[in-house]
Amino acid sequence: MDIIFYHPSFNNNDWIRALRQALPQANIRAWTPGDNAHADYALVWHPPVEMLKGRQLKAVFALGAGVDSILSQLHAHPEMLPESIPLFRLEDTGMGLQMQEYAVSQVLHWFRRFDDYQALKQQAKWQPLEEYEREDFTIGVLGAGVLGTKVAESLRQWGFPLRSWSRSRKNIPGVTSFAGGEELPAFLHGTRVLINLLPNTPETTGIINRALLNQLADNSYVINLARGVHVVEGDLLAALESGKLKGAMLDVFSREPLPSDNPLWAHPRVAMTPHMAATTRRSEAVAFIAQAIQRIERGEAVSGRVDRARGY
Ligand SMILES: NC(=O)C1=CN([C@@H]2O[C@H](COP(=O)(O)OP(=O)(O)OC[C@H]3O[C@@H](n4cnc5c(N)ncnc54)[C@H](O)[C@@H]3O)[C@@H](O)[C@H]2O)C=CC1
Numbered sequence: 001m002d003i004i005f006y007h008p009s010f011n012n013n014d015w016i017r018a019l020r021q022a023l024p025q026a027n028i029r030a031w032t033p034g035d036n037a038h039a040d041y042a043l044v045w046h047p048p049v050e051m052l053k054g055r056q057l058k059a060v061f062a063l064g065a066g067v068d069s070i071l072s073q074l075h076a077h078p079e080m081l082p083e084s085i086p087l088f089r090l091e092d093t094g095m096g097l098q099m100q101e102y103a104v105s106q107v108l109h110w111f112r113r114f115d116d117y118q119a120l121k122q123q124a125k126w127q128p129l130e131e132y133e134r135e136d137f138t139i140g141v142l143g144a145g146v147l148g149t150k151v152a153e154s155l156r157q158w159g160f161p162l163r164s165w166s167r168s169r170k171n172i173p174g175v176t177s178f179a180g181g182e183e184l185p186a187f188l189h190g191t192r193v194l195i196n197l198l199p200n201t202p203e204t205t206g207i208i209n210r211a212l213l214n215q216l217a218d219n220s221y222v223i224n225l226a227r228g229v230h231v232v233e234g235d236l237l238a239a240l241e242s243g244k245l246k247g248a249m250l251d252v253f254s255r256e257p258l259p260s261d262n263p264l265w266a267h268p269r270v271a272m273t274p275h276m277a278a279t280t281r282r283s284e285a286v287a288f289i290a291q292a293i294q295r296i297e298r299g300e301a302v303s304g305r306v307d308r309a310r311g312y
């Protein structure tokens with residue numbers, strides 16, 4: 001079995017060593033331009049078109065959870081990967097825990113008013129503030145998939161009212177499920193902290209816009225952990241100015257790195273991280289991919305297949 005590997009920034013040697021340990025029967029190599037030799041499987045992130053084009057692969061594995069970039073590449077170059085070749089993505093592989101850490105720490109930061117205390121500290125003011133009530137701190141998770149479910153579950157132990165929004169109804173204990181466009185207004189009504197973990201698809205691009213933000217509770221908060229294009233930045237800034245939003249924590253941006261003249265940098269109530277909410281963890285990802293390849297070789301079903309028509 002031949003496997004080719006391409007990632008623009010990972011350390012190839014470390015990955016190939018780990019893959020060889022997990023799949024000792026396979027010939028695994030880093031793909032370089034001009035390599036047209038046989039391959040059964042390709043493991044990729046932002047692959048050049050020529051790497052995949054014309055190959056008779058058994059499957060392609062994306063080395064991340066979100067497949068919007070490879071799907072937009074496929075849209076522009078359908079010859080790169082025929083629909084008959086399955087494309088898989090990473091499911092959790094350590095990203096769930098990282099998303100939990102991120103979301104829980106930020107929700108607690110706002111709930112305990114550390115943002116307000118930081119502002120008071122800058123004015124050298126000693127001033128205990130009124131405490132927030134848990135029941136006024138409803139948390140809504142947009143996207144109740146692998147990562148959204150993990151995040152909702154981690155917030156349960158803190159006693160906040162929890163709800164999720166997804167395409168189909170979910171059954172996550174302690175989390176009220178809202179499904180489909182017709183239930184989005186009910187999901188937003190009363191939501192105080194909105195956490196976005198939707199995939200980027202034609203249906204979800206720009207979803208966090210003025211109309212959506214206006215339906216949240218006053219003095220609410222947004223955490224964007226998914227993709228920058230989900231948020232209409234001008235509408236977010238306007239909602240911060242109007243008082244509809246009290247704060248935003250953003251990990252992803254429509255342009256990355258975020259240009260230095262973007263007003264989000266200077267906004268006192270916007271906190272940011274450079275797309276690091278959850279990174280691909282080598283050992284978990286290699287274990288996931290190795291198990292999936294073994295299952296494919298045995299003719300068994302494998303989860304994580306991307307539905308190219310649906311866009312995720
Ligand atoms: N900031 C970061 O470091 C990272 C960001 N991500 C982002 O997180 C996203 C989510 O990842 P997973 O949870 O693994 O995806 P997933 O595919 O397991 O979950 C997607 C969820 O969104 C819902 N959804 C999709 N389209 C919808 C629509 N039109 N209406 C209502 N609900 C809809 C689905 O029903 C599902 O519940 C990824 O696509 C990626 O963009 C992932 C990893 C790291």
Ligand SMILES: O=C(O)C(=O)CO
Pocket residue numbers: 063064065066067275276278279280
């Ligand atoms: O896996 C993903 O989709 C990512 O965004 C990794 O940062």
